[in-house]
Every structure is written in structure tokens, then in C-alpha cells.
Amino acid sequence: MSLDFGPAVALSCRECGARYDLGPSFACLECFGPLEVAYSFGSVTREDIASGPANIWRYRSLLPVPVDVTSKQNMNPGWTKLVKADNLGKVLGLRDLHVKDDSGNPTHSFKDRVVAIAVEAARNFGFHTLSCSSTGNLAGAVTAAAARAGLEACVFIPADLEQAKIAMARVFGGKLVGIEGTYDEVNRFCSELIGDPLGDKWGFVNVNLRPYYAEGSKTLAYEIAEQLGWELPDQIIIPVASGSQLTKIDKGFKELISLGLVEDKPYKIFAAQAAGCSPVSTAFKAGHDVVQPVKPDTIAKSLAIGNPADGPYVLDIARRTGGAVEDVTDAEVVSAIKLLASTEGIFAETAGGVTVGVLKKLVETAQLDPSLTTVVLNTGDGLKTLDAIAEDASPTAVIRPSLDAFRAAV
Amino acid sequence: MSVSVRIPTILRTYTGGNAEVSGEGGTLREVLQKLDADYPGIGARILDESGKIRRFVNVYVGEEDVRFVDGLDSATPAGAQISIIPAVAGG
Numbered sequence: 001m002s003l004d005f006g007p008a009v010a011l012s013c014r015e016c017g018a019r020y021d022l023g024p025s026f027a028c029l030e031c032f033g034p035l036e037v038a039y040s041f042g043s044v045t046r047e048d049i050a051s052g053p054a055n056i057w058r059y060r061s062l063l064p065v066p067v068d069v070t071s072k073q074n075m076n077p078g079w080t081k082l083v084k085a086d087n088l089g090k091v092l093g094l095r096d097l098h099v100k101d102d103s104g105n106p107t108h109s110f111k112d113r114v115v116a117i118a119v120e121a122a123r124n125f126g127f128h129t130l131s132c133s134s135t136g137n138l139a140g141a142v143t144a145a146a147a148r149a150g151l152e153a154c155v156f157i158p159a160d161l162e163q164a165k166i167a168m169a170r171v172f173g174g175k176l177v178g179i180e181g182t183y184d185e186v187n188r189f190c191s192e193l194i195g196d197p198l199g200d201k202w203g204f205v206n207v208n209l210r211p212y213y214a215e216g217s218k219t220l221a222y223e224i225a226e227q228l229g230w231e232l233p234d235q236i237i238i239p240v241a242s243g244s245q246l247t248k249i250d251k252g253f254k255e256l257i258s259l260g261l262v263e264d265k266p267y268k269i270f271a272a273q274a275a276g277c278s279p280v281s282t283a284f285k286a287g288h289d290v291v292q293p294v295k296p297d298t299i300a301k302s303l304a305i306g307n308p309a310d311g312p313y314v315l316d317i318a319r320r321t322g323g324a325v326e327d328v329t330d331a332e333v334v335s336a337i338k339l340l341a342s343t344e345g346i347f348a349e350t351a352g353g354v355t356v357g358v359l360k361k362l363v364e365t366a367q368l369d370p371s372l373t374t375v376v377l378n379t380g381d382g383l384k385t386l387d388a389i390a391e392d393a394s395p396t397a398v399i400r401p402s403l404d405a406f407r408a409a410v
Numbered sequence: 411m412s413v414s415v416r417i418p419t420i421l422r423t424y425t426g427g428n429a430e431v432s433g434e435g436g437t438l439r440e441v442l443q444k445l446d447a448d449y450p451g452i453g454a455r456i457l458d459e460s461g462k463i464r465r466f467v468n469v470y471v472g473e474e475d476v477r478f479v480d481g482l483d484s485a486t487p488a489g490a491q492i493s494i495i496p497a498v499a500g501g
Contacts, residue, residue: 015466027496029420032455032466034498133500187500188470192493195419195429207499214501242501290465293477307475309498312465 003124007042008064011035011211014313022064024125024208034309035211037064044259046230049222054079056113056219062255063219064212065120074119075145077112078219080104082227082375087343088356092363096373098233100224101346102380107144107168109137109302109349109380110245114216115145115205121212122203128152129202130174133190135183135241135302136165137349137380142205143172154202156186162301164384182296184307210244217245221252224375225262232256232267234372237359239351239379240271240280240325241303243310250317268323270368271314272358274300274350275327280311284325289315299330299388300350302380324367328357334388336360340378349385352378411436413486415445416493424452433492438471439482441492456494466497 003022011020015033026035044061052058056078057070066072081101089097102110115138122130129152132142139155146153153174157166158181169176179186190207193199205213225232232253238246250269256262273281276298283291291311296304308314318325328336333350336357341347348356359376362368386393399405415433417425425431431448435441446453458464462482469476470493476484486492 025420027420027466027498032420032464032496032498034466183500184475185473188468188493188495191418191495191499192416195422204499206501210499210501244501293475295478305500307468307497309466309500 004066005064005121005124005212006067006069007039007061008037009040010038012038024121024127024203026208026210037211037215041255041259044261046261049226049261056116056216059219059222062222063117064215065117066124069120072120072123073148073150074116075106075112075148077105077116079223082224083344083346085344085376088340091339091343092360092370094363094370094374098228098373098375099340099344099346099378100220100375101378102220103346103348103352103378103382107137107140108384109141110217110220110377111137111141112145113219114213115141117216118203118205118209118213119145119149119151121209122151123149125203127201127203129154130205131155131190131199131202132205133183133187133207134169135304136161136169136384137302138206139169139176140165140172143169143174143176146174147172156190158183158186162385162387164386168384183305184293214244214248217248218252218255220245220377221249222256225253225256228373230262232262232265233375234266235268235270235323235368235374237270237272237355237362237374237376239303239355239377240273240308240311240314241305241351242308243271243280243314245379246271247310247313247317250321267321268368269317269321270323270358270362271318271325272355273325273327274298274303274333274354275329276300277304277306278327279306280308280314281325281327283311284315284318291315299385300333300354301385302349302351303354324362326358326361326367328354328361332357332361337382337388338392341382346378347382348378349380349382350388351380352382353388355379411486411488411490413441413488413490413492415441416491418494418496420496421452421455421494424449424455435486437482438469438476438484438486438492441486442482468495468497469493470495
């Protein structure tokens with residue numbers, strides 16, 4: 001089998017540095033640490049990138065994908081809006097605030113980015129079925145991408161997910177299996193399925209394809225920098241479920257600096273969790289470098305990972321960059337969803353409510369400098385998490401179609 | 411107590427390719443000691459130098475992550491199913 005992963009040359013263990021050939025493996029044989037893609041980048045210029053397509057493939061020379069990736073059937077996600085959020089900034093007292101709105105992706109969440117990379121890895125390894133453990137968004141991203149790529153799909157979710165996410169994952173075909181348990185239990189099940197003949201030739205995007213898949217989140221960093229005129233933001237607020245996205249945005253910023261595509265400058269990374277599932281925030285505040293798993297209980301189901309694989313790395317990055325990890329209650333999440341919607345016309349899913357809620361809290365507690373360029377991430381679409389605003393899901397008034405009735409109502 | 415232990419793919423080189431082996435012990439610590447006696451070297455893959463479960467390994471007794479119970483002192487009753495799983499997944 002000849003593999004084509006573009007600039008990727010090996011897998012390397014983030015813990016002990018052991019190196020492995022590119023393959024469908026995700027844990028180090030020595031220490032069980034996570035494997036990451038290692039590259040040998042050629043020279044890359046801003047012009048090269050800018051001349052590429054208006055999707056993540058403009059950064060293909062920085063990703064583990066074949067050179068001719070643009071000629072393949074793929075969802076082509078990315079290049080989503082970076083919205084200058086002056087209204088929200090004014091309310092919160094921030095001078096230069098931007099919202100990176102990933103609800104504009106093909107299946108309305110950032111997961112399309114990571115899945116697009118995983119599809120190429122699955123093709124490389126000759127897998128026939130695309131699978132995942134999902135808190136919801138990923139399931140839809142996988143079934144859609146599999147449909148387009150001509151692969152089978154079989155995805156696993158906690159059975160009690162939001163109806164909209166279940167419907168979305170079903171509509172693209174494939175099998176959608178609800179597991180009676182939490183996301184962490186679904187994840188465990190998938191890890192066991194990989195070692196069983198039942199899961200042979202299956203590409204689990206966030207298990208045996210995880211090293212490749214996770215790299216997709218780097219494109220958020222690349223886009224934010226390019227959209228800010230090839231400059232890194234001073235501060236960024238990123239939601240944390242497993243922590244993978246945050247670690248890869250940091251990796252993306254560091255790559256841009258090392259390739260000379262942006263000026264080297266300090267940036268602070270802030271991590272956002274929901275109070276009902278805040279193991280990383282708890283560890284950060286206690287000064288620990290180990291994350292004690294929790295049993296999640298929050299409306300922010302896409303962030304409800306009680307045992308986050310990259311939790312320790314999130315702590316490292318928040319501390320190294322001078323950021324912080326903070327959490328907000330479900331009530332604060334709902335109010336932040338409404339605040340973002342009513343100031344900027346962006347309807348965020350609960351995870352976006354978490355980041356905006358945390359941003360507000362960081363300003364109020366003076367953990368963040370309101371005079372600096374700040375980016376807050378919205379990772380998905382509010383239509384998928386309507387339960388969060390159910391109490392407002394009715395007209396402000398119901399009247400007979402007459403001017404008198406309207407006059408009385410207003 | 412006689413228990414069964416599920417072995418992840420990356421440790422099956424120690425168990426001759428077996429995905430499930432039988433074990434002995436009243437606590438997880440005892441089960442892992444016996445496992446290492448039967449399959450020399452496997453213990454050091456699961457536990458670090460200080461004898462703690464490695465950061466990126468999850469161990470379950472039945473449905474319970476032992477971190478929520480008593481860690482290495484978690485009881486392993488007769489017939490218990492113990493699963494050793496790489497923690498690097500998900501998200």
C-alpha cells in the first residue's frame with residue numbers, strides 16, 4: 001500500500017517522543033501517550049495559500065493529506081467567517097473582538113474540518129467504513145462526509161442526545177447507534193470495538209485516525225491569522241471537550257510562526273468549559289497538572305466529556321501562554337447564547353454559549369485584557385441545540401390580524 | 411478471585427495475540443501483579459515507574475473506571491471483567 005500524506009512523515013509520541021511509521025495507530029507502544037503527526041514542511045508562502053481554494057485545502061501543504069486532495073470527493077469545509085463583533089464588544093467592554101463562526105461549515109459545526117482530514121486518512125489506509133464516538137456534531141459530520149466520499153458509516157452516540165443532532169446524523173444514511181450511557185462510555189466502547197474483528201477495516205475518526213483527524217483543527221488557527229491580515233490574535237477563547245481542538249490551534253499558531261508566515265508575538269489561550277463538566281477548569285484552579293475525570297451534567301452536551309484525553313495539555317498551554325481555564329453555569333450559557341444572537345446575529349450552539357459566557361466572565365474578573373485583539377470561537381449552530389432556549393421558542397405575542405389587536409399588544 | 415482481563419491491541423504482543431486472558435486477585439493491584447508474572451513486561455506498560463496507573467491508560471472493573479472507585483485498590487470480585495484501554499481517544 002503506498003501512502004500519500006503530503007508533508008506528513010511520521011507519527012511521534014507527544015509524551016516520550018517515540019516515532020512510528022504513518023499508520024492507523026493512535027497510542028504509543030511505549031507509554032500509551034497520544035501520537036501526533038510529524039511533518040517535513042517545504043517552503044510555504046502567504047501567496048501560495050491565498051491562491052488556494054476558499055476552504056481548508058488552501059492549507060493542504062501544512063496538513064496530512066495528499067497533494068491532489070482538491071480533486072477528491074470531500075466536503076471541503078472551512079474558510080468560515082471571522083465576524084468583527086463590535087456590538088458584542090461594546091456590551092462586554094472589549095475594544096477589538098471577533099467571533100470565528102464555524103456554524104457556517106457544511107454540517108454546521110467545526111467537526112467538518114477534522115472529519116475532512118480523517119476521510120483522506122481512511123482512503124489512504126483502505127478502510128471501507130467511517131466511524132466515531134460522538135457527542136452529536138461529529139456524528140453528522142462523519143455520516144455526511146462518508147456519504148460524499150462513498151464510504152460506509154457507522155457512528156455511535158449517547159442515546160439521549162439532542163433530537164436535531166440525531167436527525168442530522170441519520171439523514172445522510174449509514175448506521176447511527178445510540179449507546180445507553182455517557183459519551184465517555186461510548187468512547188470506551190469504540191476503543192474496544194477497534195480491537196475486535198467486528199471493527200476490522202473501520203476508520204474511527206477520533207480513535208485510530210485521531211492523529212490525522214485532530215490536525216484538522218489547525219486550520220482554525222491558520223484561518224484566524226490569515227483573516228486578521230496574517231497576524232495572530234492577542235487572546236483567544238476556545239471551548240474544551242476533549243481538549244484536542246485547543247491543543248491544535250496552539251500548534252497551528254506555532255507552525256505559522258516557525259514558517260515565517262506571521263510575526264512571532266505572545267498570544268494567550270483561554271479554555272472554556274461548562275460548570276457541569278469542568279474537570280480541566282477544576283484542575284487549573286487547583287494548580288494540578290492531572291485532570292480528575294467527572295460525570296458530566298450540563299446542557300452543553302457537545303462539551304460533555306468527563307474524561308478529556310487532552311486535558312493535561314490544555315492545562316500546559318493555558319499556563320504557558322498566560323491564559324486561563326474558566327467555566328460557566330448552564331444559566332450563563334443560555335444568557336450568552338442570547339447575548340451573541342441579539343448583538344451580532346449569530347445563533348450559537350451551547351458550546352458557543354460556553355465560550356461567550358466565559359469571555360464575559362474573564363472580562364468581569366479582569367483575567368483578560370479588554371484592550372487587546374480577542375477572538376472567541378463559535379463551534380456550531382444553535383439550531384442543533386434548541387432545547388437550550390426552549391423557554392423562548394414561542395412568539396412574543398399572538399394576536400388576531402388586526403391593527404387594533406397589534407396596537408394593544410405593543 | 412478469578413477474573414477476566416481484556417487486553418488492548420497494543421499490548422497483545424505480550425499475550426501471544428490474545429484479546430482476553432484470565433487473571434487472579436482480590437484487588438486490581440493483585441490482578442496486575444499476577445498478569446505481569448504470567449506475561450512478563452506487561453505490568454510496566456500499564457503502570458509507571460512509581461507504580462501508578464499511567465496517565466494515558468484507563469482501567470475498568472466491569473463498567474466502572476477505577477479512578478472513580480479505589481484506583482489500584484479497587485476490589486475485583488470473582489468473575490469480574492477488567493478492561494485496559496488506551497485513554498487517547500475521543501473529542
